[in-house]
Amino acid sequence: MSEKHDRGAPTRDGKHEGQHTAGAFDIRNFIGALLGLYGIILLVMGIFGDQSLDKTGGVNANLYAGIALVVVSAFFVVWARIKPIVVPEHVEPPDDDPVRPAPKRRPSGH
Secondary structure (H helix, E strand, C coil): CCCCCCCCCECCCCCECCCEECHHHCHHHHHHHHHHHHHHHHHHHHHHCCCCCCCCCCCCHHHHHHHHHHHHHHHHHHHHHHCCCEECCCCCCCCCCCCCCCCCCCCCCC
């Protein structure tokens, strides 16, 4: 006897059965990667670079901004992993735009 699952219902292991997710193309992954890269650069500059404490009132601004960016980056990546975007199975293709300079689709049946 086979079990039938609802389309959006997760299985016992928490994953969606038979559904495709955005994966690496999820915008949250790109945002997390960019913020993480900038955060790591600021962390390195805050630790090893000229700290210029007299300009910032005695605070190592690069270090603290780098830590904050790495934390926000981790939030975005974890968010994308915990709640992935599910891509619908069937999406209607857009109609041909007569003013768009692109190849036109051929009518089906030929």
